[in-house]
Amino acid sequence: MFEQLKAIPPDPILSIIADYNADTNPRKIDLGVGVYRDESGGTPILDCVIEAEKILLATQSSKSYLGPAGVAGFNSSMGKLIFGADCDVIQQGRLRTIQTPGGTAALRVAAELIKAGMPSAELWASDPTWSNHLALFPAAGMEMHSYPYFGVGTSSLRFDEMLESLRQREPGDAVLFHGCCHNPSGVSPDPGQWRIIADLAAERGFLPVVDLAYMGFERGAEEDTLAVRLFAEKCPELIVASSCSKIFAMYRERVGAISIVTGDAHKSAAAESVVHNLTRKSYSMPPAHGPAVIDIILSSEKLTAQWMNELDGMRNRINELRKTLAEKIAASGIQEDFSFLQHQSGMFSFLGLSAEQVHRLRDEFSIHTVSSSRINVASFNRSNMDYFVDALGRVLN
Numbered sequence: 001m002f003e004q005l006k007a008i009p010p011d012p013i014l015s016i017i018a019d020y021n022a023d024t025n026p027r028k029i030d031l032g033v034g035v036y037r038d039e040s041g042g043t044p045i046l047d048c049v050i051e052a053e054k055i056l057l058a059t060q061s062s063k064s065y066l067g068p069a070g071v072a073g074f075n076s077s078m079g080k081l082i083f084g085a086d087c088d089v090i091q092q093g094r095l096r097t098i099q100t101p102g103g104t105a106a107l108r109v110a111a112e113l114i115k116a117g118m119p120s121a122e123l124w125a126s127d128p129t130w131s132n133h134l135a136l137f138p139a140a141g142m143e144m145h146s147y148p149y150f151g152v153g154t155s156s157l158r159f160d161e162m163l164e165s166l167r168q169r170e171p172g173d174a175v176l177f178h179g180c181c182h183n184p185s186g187v188s189p190d191p192g193q194w195r196i197i198a199d200l201a202a203e204r205g206f207l208p209v210v211d212l213a214y215m216g217f218e219r220g221a222e223e224d225t226l227a228v229r230l231f232a233e234k235c236p237e238l239i240v241a242s243s244c245s246k247i248f249a250m251y252r253e254r255v256g257a258i259s260i261v262t263g264d265a266h267k268s269a270a271a272e273s274v275v276h277n278l279t280r281k282s283y284s285m286p287p288a289h290g291p292a293v294i295d296i297i298l299s300s301e302k303l304t305a306q307w308m309n310e311l312d313g314m315r316n317r318i319n320e321l322r323k324t325l326a327e328k329i330a331a332s333g334i335q336e337d338f339s340f341l342q343h344q345s346g347m348f349s350f351l352g353l354s355a356e357q358v359h360r361l362r363d364e365f366s367i368h369t370v371s372s373s374r375i376n377v378a379s380f381n382r383s384n385m386d387y388f389v390d391a392l393g394r395v396l397n
């Protein structure tokens with residue numbers, strides 16, 4: 001049966017983990033893997049999650065099936081968090097938020113839902129985009145194209161060229177946006193630019209699909225929903241694939257949601273039924289533990305405030321690291337300008353190094369990252385940043 005199977009090379013990020021684990025240099029740094037880290041290099045469980053888990057343990061009475069929509073309270077709280085409790089799409093019954101196993105499954109379900117609604121639909125994504133986007137939309141049978149986004153020479157947004165491409169999209173096209181904290185570039189449209197993009201979506205009639213994996217890591221939990229809320233206000237239809245992996249630091253619990261906005265309450269009910277039909281044929285039902293914990297947090301004023309505080313803490317630490325890193329590089333005598341690091345947001349930025357320079361960082365200094373030179377800024381701390389800046393100077397000279 002399996003003679004024809006050929007081994008597939010692992011995702012580059014998995015080989016980085018393997019290389020890093022095998023590296024015996026005590027000064028080694030992993031800048032590749034996309035998880036938040038604290039000053040000690042760990043990825044701790046948030047205090048609000050620990051509190052909510054205690055409550056869940058004390059109160060849960062069954063592990064029976066929940067049904068395809070998962071934890072109802074989680075779905076409702078996530079919808080309000082992302083779209084705003086008083087928003088029109090909730091008042092009008094046009095929004096359905098359905099729990100999925102992580103943001104990845106939300107994206108995959110989104111792709112299958114679009115295919116079910118319009119089999120000929122094609123998807124446009126930013127150039128570059130998260131590598132898994134390039135795999136999972138085609139895996140659902142969608143043809144993919146790209147629109148200009150990140151300027152390698154300028155380390156900034158190619159806004160005019162992006163608009164030029166979006167102006168050519170039309171009804172039947174789906175366009176994928178990173179709602180905040182673009183992965184891999186760290187470059188996002190500013191609020192004024194998001195308004196222009198949302199107006200264009202309404203004018204051209206394409207379907208916005210927003211990947212919201214880092215809400216709260218750019219400017220704040222509410223501020224980072226701006227793109228979603230603008231699309232919801234201006235466009236009749238919208239899909240949001242959200243992830244709780246980073247924002248609640250619940251990576252392995254696999255918590256996410258797909259939110260669907262359609263033209264009216266009947267169409268939304270139909271869309272939800274299609275989602276349940278699609279997921280029944282793959283994972284059947286989403287897992288309950290993580291969403292139950294988040295439901296407890298978001299139903300409690302005290303735990304929600306604690307979560308917001310912890311989320312702010314993660315964002316502030318990343319921004320502080322960005323600033324310190326840019327300052328240390330500038331002070332080190334390195335000629336190249338890395339000031340862009342402090343103007344970008346979220347965990348990721350491109351250093352703008354060649355693959356050869358990235359390999360030198362790994363082979364000579366045990367600093368591991370992907371060959372595109374995307375780094376996870378959250379991997380820095382007080383004890384490894386100077387070592388990194390010194391190594392960077394050496395590979396640049």
Ligand SMILES: Cc1ncc(COP(=O)(O)O)c(C=O)c1O
Nearest residue numbers: 102103104130183211213243245
């Ligand atoms: C841009 C983006 N979207 C979606 C995801 C999916 O996250 P998960 O499936 O772990 O919730 C990630 C995770 O790295 C991401 O970076």
